[in-house]
Amino acid sequence: MCAKKKSSKGWISNVIFIIILGVFFFTPVGTGVKVWLNRLLAMSPNIEKVEDQKKVNYENWQLVDENGQTFDFDRVKGKVVIINFWATWCPPCIAEKPSFQELYDDYKNKVVFLFVTTDSPDKVKAFKEKNNSTLPVYYEKSAAPAVLFSESIPASYVINKKGNIVVRKFRAADWNSSKFRVMLDDLLK
Known part of the structure; x- marks a missing residue:
């Protein structure tokens, strides 16, 4: 029993x-x-070793913004660029969005931010409204350059003024940390 x-x-x-x-x-x-x-587990991203930095060729990549306007990649020449591939359903993507929002609020006039998703515009709009997001979202019209390929999201890249990938991060990160801001300020010099 x-x-x-x-x-x-x-x-x-x-x-x-x-x-x-x-x-x-x-x-x-x-x-x-x-x-x-x-x-809780998000860490500040680290800079790539110089010998591991790869150049990005934007030549055949086409993006459109939330209004259907084609992004002009001439805008990125000589500028620091942050590219983030994300989705509204992805918990790590959602986790890092507040730190990206804070960074964007302070650096939007100094850095080119490209938040790229395959989600529907309706889902993105609802997500942005729910989270008070002003992050600029883009949709791919053609495949991203091979050096930006990742099998997982979030996938984030920081590209220096010379067009080299200096940071690549494939999980949630604290993009608003003082460590990352110092790194970004150095790239902007």
């Missing part, structure tokens, strides 16, 4: 555990927890 009670308690605790996992992975509650964990 005692063994039967123990086995039924084990079965009940397993079912409860599976339900908790389901809530975590398949509901908005789980998304909030994942976003919070990503923010």
Whole structure:
């Protein structure tokens, strides 16, 4: 009889555990927890070694903004560029957006920011309204340069004035850290 009670308690605790996992992975509650964990674990991005820096050729890449206007890549010549590939459904992407927003608010007139997504304009608009975001969002009309390819998001790149990738980050980061701001200020000199 005692063994039967123990086995039924084990079965009940397993079912409860599976339900908790389901809530975590398949509901908005789980998304909030994942976003919070990503923010907690986000680190400041590091600069690439000079020998690892690759040049970006924007020649065949076409982007359009939220109003359907084609982005003119002549605007990036001689400027520092931050490119972030993201999605509205991606917890690490959501986690880093507040730090990007703060950075954008302070550097939007000094740095070219390109937040690239494949989400629908309606989803992006709803996301931006919900999060009070003013980040400039772009949609690809053609494939990004091969040096910007990543199989995961978020994928972020900082390109210096010479067109070289000096930072590449493939998970959530704290883009508003004092360490990153010092690095960005050095790139702007």
